[in-house]
Amino acid sequence: MTKHTITRQSGTILGETYGCDCGAHLAGRMAAEVHAAEHHQCSVCLGSAEEEPAPGLTRPCTSCAGTGRRREQITWQLAHAEAERLITPAVVRGVVDAFAGPFRLSEVADAVRDGFGLPPGRLPVGPRVRDLLLELQSAGEITMVSAPDELIDGTDVVLFRDPQWQRARTLGI
Ligand SMILES: [Zn+2]
Numbered sequence: 431m432t433k434h435t436i437t438r439q440s441g442t443i444l445g446e447t448y449g450c451d452c453g454a455h456l457a458g459r460m461a462a463e464v465h466a467a468e469h470h471q472c473s474v475c476l477g478s479a480e481e482e483p484a485p486g487l488t489r490p491c492t493s494c495a496g497t498g499r500r501r502e503q504i505t506w507q508l509a510h511a512e513a514e515r516l517i518t519p520a521v522v523r524g525v526v527d528a529f530a531g532p533f534r535l536s537e538v539a540d541a542v543r544d545g546f547g548l549p550p551g552r553l554p555v556g557p558r559v560r561d562l563l564l565e566l567q568s569a570g571e572i573t574m575v576s577a578p579d580e581l582i583d584g585t586d587v588v589l590f591r592d593p594q595w596q597r598a599r600t601l602g603i
């Protein structure tokens with residue numbers, strides 16, 4: 431079976447070009463994504479199974495759960511949509527209200543997963559809960575109390591592995 435892992439080649443005066451393991455030359459990101467989809471590769475990482483959130487930093491592609499495959503990408507997209515439907519701001523707020531002191535993202539995610547009886551890995555609970563906690567944070571309901579775990583030198587990228595928040599009204603008591 432021919433492999434169709436696509437890699438970006440150095441940008442030229444004509445823009446970005448991509449090359450595939452099968453020998454295809456692809457002019458531009460759009461052509462690369464079409465070729466990836468045609469050959470059942472993830473259209474985000476183009477089959478490499480990795481993403482580069484900052485230059486020189488790679489991690490497993492979050493769109494296809496690090497598989498590089500289109501099927502997993504689609505499954506994961508559906509799972510993200512289901513998580514969004516199931517886990518509402520009210521759900522997360524209800525969990526957060528039960529914490530008197532600081533709480534971690536992982537603790538809230540575990541409580542939500544338990545509440546719905548979801549086995550680990552079934553839905554992207556963590557990313558969904560993180561997005562909702564960030565929303566509560568920007569609404570001023572909770573405050574982040576942990577420092578970022580990792581600042582990537584020379585970029586604006588900040589990685590939070592397991593951030594910690596506290597309810598705003600409990601601060602200073
Ligand atoms: Zn190819």
Ligand SMILES: [Zn+2]
Pocket residue numbers: 472473474475476477479480491492493494495496497498499503
């Ligand atoms: Zn991918």
